[in-house]
Amino acid sequence: MDLVLTTFLKMAFMLAVILGLVPVLIWAERKGSAYIQDRTGPNRAGIAGIRLAGLIHPIADVLKLLFKEDVRPAGVHRVMYALAPFLVFFIALLTYAVIPFGDYLEVGGRRIPLVVADLDVGILYVLAIASLGTYGIVMGGWASNNKYTFLGAVRSTSQMISYEISMGLALMGLLLVSESLRLTDVVAGQGQLLWGFLPRWGVVIQPLGAILFMTAAFAETNRNPFDLPEGESELVSGYHLEYSSMKFALFFMAEYTNLVVASALIATLYFGGWNIPWLPRAVIEARAGGLLSLLLAAHVAICALAAALFLRRASRERGRFGDGRDREPGLMAGVSILLGLAGLAALALRPWEIGPAGASLLATVLQVGAFVGKVVFFCWFFIWVRWTLPRFRYDQLMHLGWKVMLPLALANLVVTAVVVALV
Amino acid sequence: METFLFYLCGGLMLGAAAMTVVSRSAVAAAVWLVFSFVCAAGIFALLAAPFLAILQILIYAGAIMVLFLFVIMMLQGPVLPAETARLVAWRKALLTLPAAAVAVILIGWAAQGREAAFGETPVTGTPAAVAELLLNRYLLAFELISIVLLVAIVGAVALGRRQEVQP
Numbered sequence: 001m002d003l004v005l006t007t008f009l010k011m012a013f014m015l016a017v018i019l020g021l022v023p024v025l026i027w028a029e030r031k032g033s034a035y036i037q038d039r040t041g042p043n044r045a046g047i048a049g050i051r052l053a054g055l056i057h058p059i060a061d062v063l064k065l066l067f068k069e070d071v072r073p074a075g076v077h078r079v080m081y082a083l084a085p086f087l088v089f090f091i092a093l094l095t096y097a098v099i100p101f102g103d104y105l106e107v108g109g110r111r112i113p114l115v116v117a118d119l120d121v122g123i124l125y126v127l128a129i130a131s132l133g134t135y136g137i138v139m140g141g142w143a144s145n146n147k148y149t150f151l152g153a154v155r156s157t158s159q160m161i162s163y164e165i166s167m168g169l170a171l172m173g174l175l176l177v178s179e180s181l182r183l184t185d186v187v188a189g190q191g192q193l194l195w196g197f198l199p200r201w202g203v204v205i206q207p208l209g210a211i212l213f214m215t216a217a218f219a220e221t222n223r224n225p226f227d228l229p230e231g232e233s234e235l236v237s238g239y240h241l242e243y244s245s246m247k248f249a250l251f252f253m254a255e256y257t258n259l260v261v262a263s264a265l266i267a268t269l270y271f272g273g274w275n276i277p278w279l280p281r282a283v284i285e286a287r288a289g290g291l292l293s294l295l296l297a298a299h300v301a302i303c304a305l306a307a308a309l310f311l312r313r314a315s316r317e318r319g320r321f322g323d324g325r326d327r328e329p330g331l332m333a334g335v336s337i338l339l340g341l342a343g344l345a346a347l348a349l350r351p352w353e354i355g356p357a358g359a360s361l362l363a364t365v366l367q368v369g370a371f372v373g374k375v376v377f378f379c380w381f382f383i384w385v386r387w388t389l390p391r392f393r394y395d396q397l398m399h400l401g402w403k404v405m406l407p408l409a410l411a412n413l414v415v416t417a418v419v420v421a422l423v
Numbered sequence: 424m425e426t427f428l429f430y431l432c433g434g435l436m437l438g439a440a441a442m443t444v445v446s447r448s449a450v451a452a453a454v455w456l457v458f459s460f461v462c463a464a465g466i467f468a469l470l471a472a473p474f475l476a477i478l479q480i481l482i483y484a485g486a487i488m489v490l491f492l493f494v495i496m497m498l499q500g501p502v503l504p505a506e507t508a509r510l511v512a513w514r515k516a517l518l519t520l521p522a523a524a525v526a527v528i529l530i531g532w533a534a535q536g537r538e539a540a541f542g543e544t545p546v547t548g549t550p551a552a553v554a555e556l557l558l559n560r561y562l563l564a565f566e567l568i569s570i571v572l573l574v575a576i577v578g579a580v581a582l583g584r585r586q587e588v589q590p
Contacts, residue, residue, distance in 0.1 A: 077448075077450075077451075080450075080451075080454070119473065120473055120474075120549055120550065121473045121474055121477045121549075121550055124474070124477040124478070124481060124550075125477055127481055128477050128480040128481040128484075128485055129480075130485075131480070131481055131484075131485025131486060131489070132480065132484060132485055134485075134489050135454075135457065135489070135492075138489070138492060138493075138496070139454065142450060142496050150496070153496075154493065154496070154497070157489055157492075157493050158493075160489075161486065161489060161490070164485075164486075181550050
């Protein structure tokens with residue numbers, strides 16, 4: 001019964017993080033593209049003048065999509081047309097089951113491993129689920145009974161099949177080094193130091209494999225520069241062209257869910273997962289009191305700085321708009337001051353005298369935080385690349401997949417195998 | 424719990440397989456076949472063979488059937504009129520059911536009295552166990568099969584290109 005409960009709690013945590021990241025990522029995509037293209041980006045939607053730099057926009061989007069008419073074009077294959085968006089979203093969520101998001105959580109002397117399903121065949125599971133991801137797109141594109149959507153589906157299939165091979169072969173190199181298919185073992189192996197000073201991360205031991213895997217991950221998620229399945233200029237918008245309302249929203253959410261999956265995989269496999277470099281769990285637990293005090297002090301300092309900046313803006317822009325928007329800087333300053341006061345109150349509770357249970361909890365929280373931080377960084381990396389690189393031409397895509405990445409991945413595998421056999 | 428899951432996977436698999444046979448459109452048949460593959464993977468997982476289960480999804484559902492579906496969709500696979508489809512399905516069922524029954528009876532007859540022996544050997548389908556068999560005990564056969572497959576691929580490519588070479 002305990003196992004069922006903890007598993008459900010872990011699933012709920014993962015789901016909350018992922019679904020919570022999706023609207024933030026949509027906001028980051030819009031603001032990031034605006035920043036890269038020297039625009040302002042979305043800043044109009046607001047509740048009583050509170051706009052939070054465009055963060056209200058995702059809420060407005062969701063409301064709009066919920067209340068839109070669900071149009072079903074004539075001549076669609078009804079069952080598959082309805083099933084496709086759910087399938088895409090469902091399969092996008094499945095991968096999270098094997099990704100470890102922390103080491104363990106100590107509750108009442110018991111250690112709960114922070115991974116939903118610690119499969120013996122974790123890496124192969126990831127590949128298998130990734131290969132299933134095509135079905136939703138193919139079904140959606142075919143069932144819509146439209147030439148553009150069908151072309152998008154065909155492109156997506158051929159692209160995914162082509163890049164899956166490089167992805168698998170790049171992973172095999174990592175597998176040879178980590179000597180396990182289990183993702184928790186792969187992450188634990190990355191916690192050590194190489195020659196005493198370099199973190200033994202996948203990207204350090206397998207630099208070529210890491211680059212190949214990341215490129216293949218871009219192709220598997222259909223993100224620019226590999227977003228030919230939805231190439232707007234020639235296919236209008238590809239496989240989800242005929243979808244409207246929440247069905248379109250599911251496709252849209254699945255895209256960002258896939259992005260989070262790919263980021264989590266890159267972080268887990270090649271960038272140490274939940275490991276904090278040069279700060280293993282034992283060190284955190286030994287110096288928990290000092291660390292916690294330092295973190296709280298930093299929190300108070302950041303809050304003070306934010307409050308000062310908001311207050312300055314409030315005094316400078318007094319009455320600039322003449323409506324509710326004028327209240328925003330003042331309100332934000334108030335929130336910052338409250339958060340800072342909360343930090344001060346926590347400091348007053350003497351955090352440097354934290355007990356062993358608290359130390360263990362702190363270590364777990366810091367490790368989960370490190371994992372989420374890495375995931376967020378790679379999500380931003382995806383957005384960054386999307387708005388920096390132009391889209392490939394189709395022949396360039398196939399050339400890169402089959403004639404560049406596949407030989408490189410094979411060479412990487414052979415060299416790794418020889419080195420592992422000799423050492 | 425395991426028994427329940429076994430019957431669930433098995434029932435869904437049989438249902439999906441039946442739908443594969445009686446579906447009117449070839450695309451729907453292919454999708455049902457994928458579903459039955461996934462259920463088969465579930466049964467492998469229940470039999471303590473996670474490696475086989477994953478390979479079933481990775482290779483059959485994820486790679487081979489994607490290509491099948493791709494080709495069917497490109498060629499606009501036939502959608503049979505309802506009556507023809509029912510006739511074809513019945514003919515298929517009449518032909519295959521006796522064959523399947525005979526096969527099941529033969530297997531049951533051959534396996535008679537061997538349940539104990541089968542039950543005593545611990546069968547594990549972990550990657551390590553499979554690798555031990557494939558890459559140690561049966562290494563020669565394994566490598567020979569891969570060469571046979573390579574020859575088959577080269578032969579298929581040569582046959583496919585023959586018309587182009589001779590104008």
